[in-house]
Amino acid sequence: MQRQVALIKQSLFDQGYLDEQFMELEELQDDANPNFVEEVAALYFKDSARLINNIDQALERGSFDFNRLDSYMHQFKGSSTSIGASKVKTECTMFREYCRAGNAEGCLRTFQQLKKEHATLRKKLEHYFQAS
Amino acid sequence: MAEVMLPEKLEISNDTSSLASPELLHVLAVDDSIVDRKFIERLLRVSSCKVTVVDSATRALQYLGLDGENNTVGFEDLKINLIMTDYSMPGMTGYELLKKIKESSAFREIPVVIMSSENILPRIDRCLEEGAEDFLLKPVKLADVKRLRDSLMKAEEKAFNNIIMHKRELEVNDVYSQLKRAKI
Numbered sequence: 001m002q003r004q005v006a007l008i009k010q011s012l013f014d015q016g017y018l019d020e021q022f023m024e025l026e027e028l029q030d031d032a033n034p035n036f037v038e039e040v041a042a043l044y045f046k047d048s049a050r051l052i053n054n055i056d057q058a059l060e061r062g063s064f065d066f067n068r069l070d071s072y073m074h075q076f077k078g079s080s081t082s083i084g085a086s087k088v089k090t091e092c093t094m095f096r097e098y099c100r101a102g103n104a105e106g107c108l109r110t111f112q113q114l115k116k117e118h119a120t121l122r123k124k125l126e127h128y129f130q131a132s
Numbered sequence: 133m134a135e136v137m138l139p140e141k142l143e144i145s146n147d148t149s150s151l152a153s154p155e156l157l158h159v160l161a162v163d164d165s166i167v168d169r170k171f172i173e174r175l176l177r178v179s180s181c182k183v184t185v186v187d188s189a190t191r192a193l194q195y196l197g198l199d200g201e202n203n204t205v206g207f208e209d210l211k212i213n214l215i216m217t218d219y220s221m222p223g224m225t226g227y228e229l230l231k232k233i234k235e236s237s238a239f240r241e242i243p244v245v246i247m248s249s250e251n252i253l254p255r256i257d258r259c260l261e262e263g264a265e266d267f268l269l270k271p272v273k274l275a276d277v278k279r280l281r282d283s284l285m286k287a288e289e290k291a292f293n294n295i296i297m298h299k300r301e302l303e304v305n306d307v308y309s310q311l312k313r314a315k316i
Contacts, residue, residue, distance in 0.1 A: 021271050028174050028274070036174060044167050074220065078249050079167040082271050 005131045012128065017121055022084030038129045044083045045122055051076045052115060059108060069107065070099040087117045157284055158182040162192045162217040162229065163247070168270070172216065172247075175277045181214075189217070189224035189232075198236055212242055213284055214265075219248035219255065227259060234263045245280060247272055 012018045022037070029036045055072050058065065077092035091114035098106030159181045161172045169185050176183040186192050193199040196210070215233065217226035226246050234240045243265035248255065256267045268276050 024271070024273065025171070028178055030178075033174070040167060040170055043170055047166050074249075075165065078270065079165055081249060082165070082167050082171050 005128070008124075008128045008131055012124055016086050017124060019084045019086040021081065025084065040083055041125055041129070044079055044085070047079055048076060048088075048118060052118070055111060059111065064102075064104045064107070066099040066102055066107075070096055073099065085118075085121055088114060088121060091117055156180065156182050157213040157281060157288075158184070158211055159214045159216060160192060160195065160212050161185045162187075162189060162215070162221070162226065164188060164218060164221040168218065172272060175272060175274055176216075178274065179277045179281050181277075181281060184212075189221055189226065189229035192217070192229055193224075193232060196233075196236075196239055198232060198239065212239070213288070214280065215242055215244045216268075217244065217246060218270075219246050219259070220250075227255075227262065230259060230262050230264055243284065 013022075025037045025040060051072050055069060055076075058069055058072070073092050073095050077089055077096070080089040080092055091110055095107055095110040095114060098104075098110055157180075159176050161169065161176065161183060163169045163172060163185070164187055166187075169187065173183050173185050184195065186195055190199070192215070196212070215229075217229050219226040226248075230244050230246065233242065233244055240263075244263070245266045245268060246259045246264050247268045247270050249270040251269055259267050266280065
C-alpha cells in the first residue's frame with residue numbers, strides 16, 4: 001500500500017503536476033498534524049473553484065476587463081504556487097501574459113486549458129490522498 | 133548628606149515578564165489568501181512561534197488597536213515580536229500597512245517582513261526604505277522563517293541583557309557616588 005502511494009506521488013512529480021513546493025508542505029506534516037497537506041489541498045480547491053467561477057462569469061459577460069481578470073489570476077497563481085500545482089501555475093502565467101497583451105482569444109483558450117489541468121490535478125490528488 | 137539626583141530618571145523594572153519569553157515569539161501574519169494563511173501559520177507553528185493570522189491589513193490594524201476605535205485589548209498587554217504581511221492585498225496593501233506601523237509610536241519598533249510572489253526590485257527597495265526588516269519571496273520557505281526567528285530571538289536576548297546590564301551599571305554608579313561623598 002505504501003509502495004502504491006509512493007508510485008502515485010512519483011508519477012505526479014514526473015508528469016509535472018506537482019513541484020518541490022508540495023514536498024515542502026509534506027515536510028510540515030507530523031504525527032500531531034497528519035492531514036496538513038490534505039487540508040491545504042481542500043482549501044485550495046474550494047478557493048480556486050470560487051476564482052474559476054468569477055473568471056467564467058467575467059468572460060461570459062463578453063467585455064474583457066483585463067485588469068480584473070489579471071487580478072483574479074494573480075490570486076489563482078499565488079495559491080497554485082503555494083500548493084505546488086505546477087501545471088496550473090504555468091497556465092495562470094500564460095493567461096496573465098495574454099491579459100497584459102489584451103489578447104481576449106488567448107485568454108479564453110488558456111482558461112479552457114487551465115480548467116482542464118485544474119480538474120485533472122484535483123482527481124489525481126483525491127486519488128493520492130485516498131491511497132495514503 | 134545631600135540627595136544625589138541622577139541626571140535622568142530611569143525606571144528599570146524588576147519585572148521581566150513584559151519581555152517576550154525567549155521560547156515563544158508572537159507573530160502576527162497578514163494575508164488575504166486562505167491557502168497562504170494556512171501555510172504561513174503552519175510554518176510559524178513548526179518554528180515554535182505563537183501565531184495570530186488575519187486576512188487583511190485593516191484587521192491587522194484593528195488587532196493592534198491602531199484603527200482609531202476603542203479596543204478592549206490595551207496594547208500594553210499585547211506583545212507582538214514580528215509582523216509578516218503579504219504585499220498585494222485588496223484594500224490596504226502590505227506596504228501601506230508597513231507605513232502605518234512605522235508611524236505608530238507603540239509599534240514602530242516591531243520588525244515587519246513583507247512577503248510577495250513577485251520579485252520586483254523597486255518594490256523591494258521601497259519596502260526596505262520604509263523600514264521593512266526583510267522581504268521574502270513566496271512561497272516562503274521554512275528556512276526563511278527559522279532564520280527570522282533566530283535573529284529575533286538573538287535581538288530579544290540582547291535587549292534583555294542590555295536592560296539587566298544597564299540596571300547593574302546604575303546600581304554600581306549609585307554605590308560609587310555614595311562612597312565618594314562619604315570620603316569627602
